[in-house]
Amino acid sequence: MILEGSAVVIREDNVDTDVLYPGAYLNLADPEQMKPYLFEGLDPTLRDQLRGETILVVGENFGTGSSREHVPHAMLAWGVRCVLGKSFARIFFRNCINLGLPAIVCPDAVAAAEPGAVIRIDTDAGAVTVGAAPFRAAPLPPFMRDMLASGGLVDWARRRLAQAG
Amino acid sequence: MPHTLAEKILLAHSDVADLAPGDLVTVRCDLVMANDVSGPIAFRMMEKMGATKVFDPAKIVMFADHFAPAKDARSADLQRQLKAWSEAHGVTHYGQGRGGIEHTVLVEDGWVVPGMVIAGGDSHACTYGALGAFGSGLGSTDIAACLVFGSFWQMVPATIQVEFTGSKRPFVTGKDLILAVIAELGVGGGTGAVLEFVGPAVPALSIDERLAVANMAVEAGAEAGFFPADEVTAAYLAGRTDRSWQAARSDPGASFARRVRIDLDAVPPLIALPHSPGNVVPVTEAAGQPIDQVYIGNCANGTITDLRQAAAILAGRQVHPRVRAIIVPASQKVYRQALAEGLLDQFVAAGAVVSTPTCGACFGGHMGVLAAGERAVTTTNRNFKGRMGSPGAEVYLANAYVAAAAAVAGEIVEPSAVAEGVPA
Ligand code: SF4
Numbered sequence: 001m002i003l004e005g006s007a008v009v010i011r012e013d014n015v016d017t018d019v020l021y022p023g024a025y026l027n028l029a030d031p032e033q034m035k036p037y038l039f040e041g042l043d044p045t046l047r048d049q050l051r052g053e054t055i056l057v058v059g060e061n062f063g064t065g066s067s068r069e070h071v072p073h074a075m076l077a078w079g080v081r082c083v084l085g086k087s088f089a090r091i092f093f094r095n096c097i098n099l100g101l102p103a104i105v106c107p108d109a110v111a112a113a114e115p116g117a118v119i120r121i122d123t124d125a126g127a128v129t130v131g132a133a134p135f136r137a138a139p140l141p142p143f144m145r146d147m148l149a150s151g152g153l154v155d156w157a158r159r160r161l162a163q164a165g
Numbered sequence: 166m167p168h169t170l171a172e173k174i175l176l177a178h179s180d181v182a183d184l185a186p187g188d189l190v191t192v193r194c195d196l197v198m199a200n201d202v203s204g205p206i207a208f209r210m211m212e213k214m215g216a217t218k219v220f221d222p223a224k225i226v227m228f229a230d231h232f233a234p235a236k237d238a239r240s241a242d243l244q245r246q247l248k249a250w251s252e253a254h255g256v257t258h259y260g261q262g263r264g265g266i267e268h269t270v271l272v273e274d275g276w277v278v279p280g281m282v283i284a285g286g287d288s289h290a291c292t293y294g295a296l297g298a299f300g301s302g303l304g305s306t307d308i309a310a311c312l313v314f315g316s317f318w319q320m321v322p323a324t325i326q327v328e329f330t331g332s333k334r335p336f337v338t339g340k341d342l343i344l345a346v347i348a349e350l351g352v353g354g355g356t357g358a359v360l361e362f363v364g365p366a367v368p369a370l371s372i373d374e375r376l377a378v379a380n381m382a383v384e385a386g387a388e389a390g391f392f393p394a395d396e397v398t399a400a401y402l403a404g405r406t407d408r409s410w411q412a413a414r415s416d417p418g419a420s421f422a423r424r425v426r427i428d429l430d431a432v433p434p435l436i437a438l439p440h441s442p443g444n445v446v447p448v449t450e451a452a453g454q455p456i457d458q459v460y461i462g463n464c465a466n467g468t469i470t471d472l473r474q475a476a477a478i479l480a481g482r483q484v485h486p487r488v489r490a491i492i493v494p495a496s497q498k499v500y501r502q503a504l505a506e507g508l509l510d511q512f513v514a515a516g517a518v519v520s521t522p523t524c525g526a527c528f529g530g531h532m533g534v535l536a537a538g539e540r541a542v543t544t545t546n547r548n549f550k551g552r553m554g555s556p557g558a559e560v561y562l563a564n565a566y567v568a569a570a571a572a573v574a575g576e577i578v579e580p581s582a583v584a585e586g587v588p589a
Contacts, residue, residue, distance in 0.1 A: 014352055014441065018549040019556070023528035026202045027232055027239045029209065041551035061353035061386060065549060066528070067288040069206055069304040090356060090388055091288055095304035141189050143318065153306050157214040157313060 001124060001149055003082045003102065005053035007117040008046065015042060015058065017065035017092065026068060031077040038074035050078040055119040057110055058085040063092025072096045082121055084128065086110050097144050100152030104128065106137035123148060167416035169324035170393055171359040174299045174413075178282045186323040186357075186422070192301075194284040196276060197311045200228045200267055201243045203286030203304070208250050210309035218254075220315035225256040226276065228267035231524040233260075236531035265496025265522030268292040268300075268464040272376065273498055275406030279394035280413060284311040289464050289546065294379035294391030295372055296398055297412070299359075302383060322357055322388045323422035324415070325350070328364035331430035336580040338474065339374030340466055340544065340564035343381040344435040345427050348445035355387030358422055361415060362392045366429050372401040373470035380465035381546050384442040434580060436542075437562040440550040448567055451577045455487065458541040459572040460553070461565050462493025462520070463527040466544035469494075471565040472503045478569035478583055480511040485575030490517035491533045493525055517572065529553050535560070542571040 019041035021034065028034050039046040056075065062085045063071065072095050075083070083096060086107040096103040102123050109128040112135070113119060120129045126139035140148070147156045168176065172184060179190040199207050204227055219225055227247050232240035244260070251258035264270040268289055271277050279297030283290060286308040293300035303317060311317050327346055346360070360382045362375075370378070375392050382390025392398070394412040402410070415421075436451050438444040461467070461475050472494060484490045492512050494500035500522055503509050509519050518533075526533035527545045529552055535541055537557030545553075548560035563571075566580040573583050 014443075016547075016549040018529070018547065018552045022551050022556075023530055024534070024554075026528070026530070027237070027243055029205045029243065041549075041556045061356065064352060064386060065288065065383075065547060067203065067286065067302050067304045069203070069306060073206075087353065087356065089353070089386060091302055091304060094307060098304065098306040098310075143189050153310055154210055154213045157216070157310055161215055161313070 001102065003055065003121045003123065005055040005081045005119060007057045007113045007115055007119050008049045008054050009057045009113055009115045011059060013060040014064050015062050017063060017068050017071055020063065021068060021070045021074060026070060031073040034070050034074040035077045038078060047078070050080065052079060054078070054080045055121070056080050056083045057113045058083060059110065060086040062088050064089040067091045069095050072099045072101050076101055084109060084119065084121065097147060098153040100148055102148055104137050106135050109135040109137070167418040169415040169419045169421065170361055170391070170413055171299065171322060171324050171389065174280055174282060175319065175321055184321050186321050188321045190319055190321060191316050192282055192319045193316045194311055195224060195281040196283045197225045197308065198228065198267055198271060198283065198290070199286030199308050200231055201233065201240070201247050202231045203308060205243050205246045206305035207286060207308040207312060208246065210306045211312055214309060214313060216313040219256065219312045222255040224315065225312060226271065227251045227256060227258045228264055228270065229260050230264070230266050231528065232530050233523050234521065263497065265499070266464045266467065266524060268380070269467065269495035269499070272296060273496060275408070278402060278406055278408045278410035279398060280410055284308060284317055288383050289380055291382040291387065291389045292376055292380040292464055294382060294389050295375035297391050297394040299389050299391065301389060322359045324361050325355060325358045325423045325425065326361050326363060326421045328424065328426045329362065329366035329429060330364050330426060331366055331428045332369065333429050334433060336434050336566045337432055338564040338566065339370060339377030341432055341435045342427065343378040344437055344445045345432050346425065347381065347385045347443050349425055349427070350385045352384060352441055352443040353386045355382065355385035358387055360385065360387045360390035362390065367392060368395060368397060371470060372397060373468040376468060377465045381442065384546060434564060434567050436567060436577065437548055439548055439559040439561065442547060442562060448563065448577065448579055451561065452579060454540065454577045456542055456571050456576055457488065457539040458533065458535060459488055459490045459568045460526060460533060460541060460543040460545065461568050462495060462525070463545040464495060465546045466565055467493055467495030467499065469499050469502045471544060472499065472508050474565040475569040476508040476511050478566055478573060478580060479515040479517065482515055482573045484516035484572045487575045488572050490572040491520060491526070492517050493520045494522050496522050526553050542568045542577060544568050
């Protein structure tokens with residue numbers, strides 16, 4: 001899968017789920033309703049940068065904390081195509097993959113990315129380019145690539161149920 | 166090949182002949198749990214999957230606990246959906262007045278035994294490690310797949326062995342042990358791994374204290390954290406469950422990603438400063454900070470053991486006029502036990518507020534959220550910016566003695582100072 005977009009950069013490490021999407025708004029279950037609260041505790045002005053195809057560039061242990069799926073739901077609703085990070089907290093990573101939002105680890109590309117940079121990611125080959133500079137990312141395991149290609153766990157489950165008749 | 170306990174549990178729940186850290190496997194779950202926040206989204210995802218039936222209604226439990234009692238019409242609607250769905254699928258539903266905080270109730274009601282795999286729609290599913298079970302915290306879409314197929318995908322984690330030696334000092338509890346571990350590993354140090362808690366100090370830890378320790382494994386980034394079952398586990402489970410189980414441990418020669426030793430003789434009462442559970446210092450280093458609120462509760466430290474510790478400090482004393490003290494028993498059972506022991510009366514007499522069991526303000530939901538500029542000492546597990554309300558508030562994490570002592574003193578203080586009747 002090839003993804004392209006312009007970089008929105010969050011430099012801090014250990015950015016947690018609570019600043020990404022505060023608990024007070026967990027009683028919303030529709031992604032469109034979640035949108036206005038993404039990044040609320042971190043920097044609400046970040047939302048203004050989410051225009052068009054976005055590659056969200058993040059630091060280490062991004063998404064640490066809660067299992068709230070509201071974070072990637074809201075990111076997808078805003079048009080985030082991929083999260084490119086130094087490393088991810090486990091549940092956040094799972095949630096992204098399950099929702100069909102690629103979460104790619106590539107610390108060198110993260111270090112090179114400035115806000116607004118054009119980033120291109122080939123998730124199958126593990127190739128990342130920031131502007132014209134090429135970087136290598138660890139390719140995702142085939143199971144995850146397969147799931148991402150079909151849009152996530154929901155579609156994967158649909159196919160499995162269809163096969164079972 | 167020798168295996169760690171985590172590897173053994175996962176092997177017993179998958180169809181592969183063998184496995185090693187890093188392998189991607191499909192893991193069967195013995196139990197699937199979700200709540201009023203994660204459940205309704207999971208139901209919607211399950212519909213999108215085109216599924217109409219669950220894999221096994223007897224292995225699914227739903228909890229209304231996060232916004233319960235409903236704080237507003239939206240929350241009420243989530244709880245209505247949870248109940249209606251549970252009825253439609255014939256699964257157990259713990260509503261308001263029947264259960265309490267999900268992790269506490271699953272453990273105390275005998276749903277959890279050693280060696281189980283539990284898929285929880287909540288990051289603190291690692292709490293079940295107190296009984297030697299593999300609790301995996303998952304998001305709603307993962308939970309939807311678990312509801313339909315009874316399994317989830319999993320990269321086999323490495324194991325970090327944490328050895329507790331020595332014996333606890335006065336006013337030190339399970340909370341301090343896990344804060345010491347997080348300080349050692351860092352908040353991302355457990356990523357891709359599980360924590361296995363062993364050592365000569367373990368037999369002296371009650372299940373309530375093990376709950377506090379296992380609960381915060383996720384705060385070190387770990388997938389799970391568990392205590393291999395022992396006599397304490399067996400005594401706790403006797404009469405509580407009719408599920409069969411066997412004690413298991415890591416094989417001799419199993420390979421660990423890392424070994425860490427925590428000497429309890431060297432652990433004083435600790436406190437995590439804002440805004441990270443990894444900002445751990447001895448309570449003495451934070452002493453003197455005036456506070457506005459104390460919150461004693463949550464799935465880590467809302468047990469009867471915690472309430473007894475709080476009462477040991479609060480009984481016969483008064484909450485400082487500057488402070489709001491909120492005490493939240495983690496379950497109806499804990500609530501009734503505290504009632505029977507007279508603890509609730511002591512809290513109310515001291516000027517504290519006692520709440521019904523709920524997640525409440527732990528995640529900034531309701532029942533005691535903080536204003537900008539306010540500072541709280543809590544027995545909860547996360548002090549992220551804005552976790553309990555305004556991003557301008559500060560949360561300090563500590564054990565129930567420390568929290569209760571702060572309530573009396575109106576500022577952060579060593580519990581021994583209050584216990585000796587010398588609040589600053
Ligand atoms: S008490 Fe707090 S940490 Fe525990 S499940 Fe509820 S919200 Fe989560």
